[in-house]
Amino acid sequence: MAVVFEKPKSLIDTAMHYCPGCTHGIIHRLICEVIDEMGIEGDTIGVCPVGCSVMAYDYFACDMIEAPHGRAPAVATGVKRALPDKYVFTYQGDGDLAAIGTAETVHSATRGENIVVIFVNNTIYGMTGGQMAPTTIPGQITQTTPYGRDTKTAGFPVKICEMLSALDGVALAQRTSVDSVPHIRETKNAIRKAFDNQKNNRGFSIVEILSTCPTNWGLTPVESMERLRTECIPYFPLGVYKDITETEEKK
Amino acid sequence: MKGNEALAEAAIRAGCRCYFGYPITPQTEIAAYMAKRMPKEGRVFLQAESEIAAINMVLGAASAGVRAMTSSSSPGISLKSEGVSYIAGSDLPCVIINVQRGGPGLGGIQPSQSDYWQATKALGHGDFQLLVYAPSSVQEMVDMVIKAFDNADKYRMPAMILADGLLGQMMEPVSFPEIQNNQTYKPWATNGHGNKRPHNIINSLFLQADQLEKLNFERFKRYEIVKEECPEAETYMTEDADIIVAAYGAVARIAKSAVHRAREMGIKAGLVRPITLWPFPSEIIKKSTENAKSILVTEMSMGQMVDDIKLAVECKIPVHFYGRTGGVVPTPDEVLNEIKKLGGAQ
Numbered sequence: 014m015a016v017v018f019e020k021p022k023s024l025i026d027t028a029m030h031y032c033p034g035c036t037h038g039i040i041h042r043l044i045c046e047v048i049d050e051m052g053i054e055g056d057t058i059g060v061c062p063v064g065c066s067v068m069a070y071d072y073f074a075c076d077m078i079e080a081p082h083g084r085a086p087a088v089a090t091g092v093k094r095a096l097p098d099k100y101v102f103t104y105q106g107d108g109d110l111a112a113i114g115t116a117e118t119v120h121s122a123t124r125g126e127n128i129v130v131i132f133v134n135n136t137i138y139g140m141t142g143g144q145m146a147p148t149t150i151p152g153q154i155t156q157t158t159p160y161g162r163d164t165k166t167a168g169f170p171v172k173i174c175e176m177l178s179a180l181d182g183v184a185l186a187q188r189t190s191v192d193s194v195p196h197i198r199e200t201k202n203a204i205r206k207a208f209d210n211q212k213n214n215r216g217f218s219i220v221e222i223l224s225t226c227p228t229n230w231g232l233t234p235v236e237s238m239e240r241l242r243t244e245c246i247p248y249f250p251l252g253v254y255k256d257i258t259e260t261e262e263k264k
Numbered sequence: 265m266k267g268n269e270a271l272a273e274a275a276i277r278a279g280c281r282c283y284f285g286y287p288i289t290p291q292t293e294i295a296a297y298m299a300k301r302m303p304k305e306g307r308v309f310l311q312a313e314s315e316i317a318a319i320n321m322v323l324g325a326a327s328a329g330v331r332a333m334t335s336s337s338s339p340g341i342s343l344k345s346e347g348v349s350y351i352a353g354s355d356l357p358c359v360i361i362n363v364q365r366g367g368p369g370l371g372g373i374q375p376s377q378s379d380y381w382q383a384t385k386a387l388g389h390g391d392f393q394l395l396v397y398a399p400s401s402v403q404e405m406v407d408m409v410i411k412a413f414d415n416a417d418k419y420r421m422p423a424m425i426l427a428d429g430l431l432g433q434m435m436e437p438v439s440f441p442e443i444q445n446n447q448t449y450k451p452w453a454t455n456g457h458g459n460k461r462p463h464n465i466i467n468s469l470f471l472q473a474d475q476l477e478k479l480n481f482e483r484f485k486r487y488e489i490v491k492e493e494c495p496e497a498e499t500y501m502t503e504d505a506d507i508i509v510a511a512y513g514a515v516a517r518i519a520k521s522a523v524h525r526a527r528e529m530g531i532k533a534g535l536v537r538p539i540t541l542w543p544f545p546s547e548i549i550k551k552s553t554e555n556a557k558s559i560l561v562t563e564m565s566m567g568q569m570v571d572d573i574k575l576a577v578e579c580k581i582p583v584h585f586y587g588r589t590g591g592v593v594p595t596p597d598e599v600l601n602e603i604k605k606l607g608g609a610q
């Protein structure tokens with residue numbers, strides 16, 4: 014019998030702690046597919062800070078570091094500077110990357126730190142039980158915006174790809190989603206491009222992935238996918254915000 | 265050589281592969297020296313966006329298995345405390361330099377020793393300790409940073425050099441020791457498993473209470489070994505002394521000249537100088553003060569070391585205190601006056 018579908022080798026064969034319908038699992042898998050394709054598991058170090066994916070060190074078969082909340086890009090900088098020949102990626106939530114860790118995000122990006130940042134934007138603080146995130150959409154109900162996010166008092170969401178694409182150190186800033194097969198394919202291609210950038214010393218690559226949190230959105234997994242399409246993608250448009258390989262080709 | 269620069273040069277010779285820092289007076293010479301020398305040695309110098317980022321870069325480099333260092337002064341050390349706790353909780357070695365200035369808050373930029381409590385008792389949340397070395401000369405800045413790197417690796421824990429603005433800016437002749445081996449084998453490092461070993465994990469998260477407790481127990485068992493192997497103190501004219509001055513760092517030099525002058529005046533004074541502040545050299549202090557009638561603790565703080573001295577002597581003899589704070593450096597005359605008061609009282 015021909016094997017047509019397998020678990021990636023760099024994804025450890027174990028039960029995951031994620032809630033049913035959560036897309037963290039899909040994203041883990043896509044990263045591992047890329048690692049397998051490039052044959053770099055033995056040369057890769059992953060950095061997972063606080064958030065629902067804090068225990069991702071039990072899932073990725075490469076060497077792993079658990080970082081303080083928001084500090085993964087600084088930790089990754091330390092690893093990459095010490096070991097410039099290795100591949101280093103971070104895996105961060107929206108609270109982590111766009112609130113408490115904003116300084117680390119912006120400065121690792123502007124330094125052109127040669128790392129891959131996987132940014133899982135689920136518009137909420139998943140791990141702590143569903144509070145407002147910097148990316149919570151206006152009107153969205155969370156534990157700390159019980160009447161819906163009111164931009165008059167809680168301000169507006171942070172649009173990371175738009176922001177970072179203005180920085181010279183950034184090689185790739187792309188927003189994708191995992192709501193459909195084509196979008197999942199696109200996400201994988203973006204992750205591959207990010208790792209290729211690291212291989213070719215192009216600098217900082219971020220892939221922002223719109224992701225679900227059925228548990229704290231109070232929706233079923235199917236409804237959550239629908240919300241990605243009807244609410245999240247319109248507010249956070251998918252696309253390539255910056256790609257220096259494209260501008261290089263045009264030159 | 266200037267204290268801060270001598271320390272930086274010693275760190276390079278001790279095999280420091282990565283330095284991460286953020287400007288703050290009075291330690292900026294360390295960063296400036298590193299910026300000049302590290303790239304020439306093919307090593308890493310990086311000016312971080314904050315002390316928080318700098319200590320987390322240290323966490324990353326230490327995880328990768330290389331010798332890493334950061335330096336700062338008091339307000340910056342406060343920002344590092346989160347990272348230091350994670351480093352300790354992940355059993356990572358690194359070296360942290362604190363060239364103390366007056367506090368609290370933004371305080372001042374003059375020399376101070378008011379981060380003693382922070383360094384020895386609470387540099388971050390949770391159950392952990394740091395090795396804390398207190399140099400009192402430029403030569404000791406050199407010797408201790410080398411020792412700090414070695415012992416941080418040996419015991420897998422962060423080590424701090426607790427200096428002050430006086431030592432950082434002081435010029436003194438120094439010699440650099442020959443260093444044979446400045447690398448340690450670190451099988452636990454997350455440096456890429458190369459498909460040759462199971463994956464390594466650097467982590468301080470343990471959601472099972474009994475598992476976390478077990479790790480804390482193990483760490484503190486290691487600390488017991490540190491307490492046996494590492495305490496250091498200098499004793500000076502303590503054998504027949506009636507009054508013993510206890511001081512560390514730059515203040516110990518001032519205290520020493522006060523002790524000299526007291527001796528000239530016929531007062532039997534002596535000095536005990538803790539070199540490691542954690543582990544605290546309680547045994548040495550206890551032994552060297554056995555025959556003394558009283559102790560005078562003198563510091564550039566409001567008396568942060570006093571309780572440790574009292575515990576060391578088990579409160580068997582009176583422990584007095586004379587200190588200046590906020591960046592004011594006590595003079596030998598001031599200390600001598602205190603000695604005279606106590607000497608005369610007997």
Ligand SMILES: Cc1ncc(C[n+]2csc(CCOP(=O)(O)OP(=O)(O)O)c2C)c(N)n1
Nearest residue numbers: 063064065082106107108109137138139140
């Ligand atoms: C310094 C600090 N502050 C707060 C927390 C609590 N905390 C844990 S996870 C989290 C939010 C995570 O949200 P996000 O980054 O969006 O990740 P998600 O769980 O949604 O995947 C917070 C606030 C912490 N661990 N450390």
Ligand code: SF4
Nearest residue numbers: 031032035065139226
């Ligand atoms: S809380 Fe949300 S983000 Fe976290 S695992 Fe559950 S569904 Fe996923």
Ligand SMILES: [Mg+2]
Nearest residue numbers: 106107137139
């Ligand atoms: Mg989130």
